[in-house]
């Protein structure tokens with residue numbers, strides 16, 4: 001369903017992704033682990049083309065992201081077409097990035113109205129439903145700064161869901177939260193996984209990975225070192241670097 | 252769990268916290284300062300009222316006189332027109348300076364450099380004398396045939412005034428708007444892009460309202476400066492407020508009271524603009540602060556209720 005092949009990405013002289021190949025099946029949860037600076041965020045940002053790749057391709061449901069193939073040539077798509085492609089890919093940021101001047105409800109409804117071109121009343125109706133789904137139906141009128149971190153992240157998840165994406169990318173959705181707020185956000189992710197949402201989650205929550213992931217991917221310095229079921233990667237890692245990393249996060 | 256119960260020693264000797272009385276902090280220096288300011292203010296008012304040089308009778312006679320009020324309206328008109336044209340010009344200038352295209356940003360940079368360098372007074376005189384430089388203006392195919400107009404009749408002194416004020420204002424407004432747009436966090440652009448919100452909508456729904464927080468105080472400054480800059484168009488013999496009071500004191504020689512007429516009107520207009528600024532800023536503060544600051548009326552009501 002999602003096919004990433006041969007993705008290279010450099011920032012100036014630094015090569016951050018050194019050839020990533022990864023396939024994600026529809027309806028599965030993939031958790032990406034790896035030390036800081038290994039390129040996890042960059043990989044997610046390449047999938048929805050917040051970053052341009054230097055080489056390699058990303059396909060979602062067979063559709064090439066950012067390019068159009070004509071014969072054996074790849075033609076770069078216009079900014080407008082790329083924006084339309086992004087509608088199918090949700091993104092949840094580490095620091096939420098909610099729109100502070102809009103209420104929780106407006107945050108969720110905005111893109112459904114302007115990017116998915118639903119009428120305002122349809123967008124708001126769905127936004128109410130989604131806020132109920134993340135257990136925030138009573139805070140619809142609150143501005144982001146009036147909400148706790150956990151609540152803000154749940155609004156951000158509802159906002160991503162409002163586009164009914166084929167795939168949602170989560171970049172460390174809980175690492176800006178106080179420990180006691182992590183649980184409420186992970187609960188929402190668990191519900192989404194159970195409902196069969198296709199997700200790629202970068203996280204350091206090993207317990208969550210073990211419980212929810214179908215595939216665990218371990219990255220180090222721009223490469224995928226190993227991938228497999230949680231039992232394979234977390235309990236019987238084959239590579240020394242994976243073992244070293246796990247021994248540090250599991251203490 | 253004993254850890255969760257707060258220590259109770261503070262309320263020893265049998266009291267419970269409920270019986271404690273709050274004594275507000277006292278500020279003796281505030282009272283001393285207030286008294287000093289009041290004395291100085293009383294002296295100032297006394298001087299204004301008793302010194303015959305101020306000639307308040309003449310002041311009152313001309314304050315609402317028809318020619319003065321007409322001139323005042325012209326001043327307001329020039330300010331509004333200059334501000335609207337200036338800010339309409341400032342938006343594309345800001346967008347061009349932020350553009351990745353070096354030609355566009357270079358053109359905007361040069362425009363801003365030129366019109367911030369030339370003193371407004373010089374610019375006004377320059378535009379008014381454009382007719383000496385180019386006797387006619389042509390519209391048509393570049394280097395080809397076209398219609399031509401005599402420059403003097405096309406621009407006129409009023410047009411020159413408006414052109415000068417608008418270009419001057421646009422150069423400054425461009426920078427004020429650019430500063431505002433830069434103040435919006437990169438994450439906001441990314442979130443809007445990741446949601447696939449169309450470019451134009453990203454600008455006016457997501458970025459601009461947040462930029463307004465940083466734009467408004469500076470824009471208000473600019474507007475108030477423009478209000479007073481309109482007094483410079485007196486060099487083009489346009490009958491705005493400052494020109495008109497000069498005409499009158501040229502006739503009757505009462506310089507000070509007539510300057511006071513203009514001054515008091517400028518003060519009143521600035522006050523109105525400042526009030527407008529408060530409410531507009533409050534509107535755009537939604538979401539940026541947890542609770543909005545109370546309006547003066549709400550403050551008054553709260554004070555009376557006590």
Ligand SMILES: Nc1ncnc2c1ncn2[C@@H]1O[C@H](COP(=O)(O)OP(=O)(O)OP(=O)(O)O)[C@@H](O)[C@H]1O
Pocket residue numbers: 011014016034035036037038039040041042043
């Ligand atoms: N815009 C950029 N310009 C230059 N270098 C960058 C840029 N973005 C990321 N990098 C570099 O790329 C490398 C990978 O960054 P990335 O954010 O993908 O790491 P990460 O695995 O998400 O780390 P973390 O767990 O700390 O979030 C880092 O060395 C970082 O300094």
Ligand SMILES: [Mg+2]
Pocket residue numbers: 040041042171172
């Ligand atoms: Mg990261």
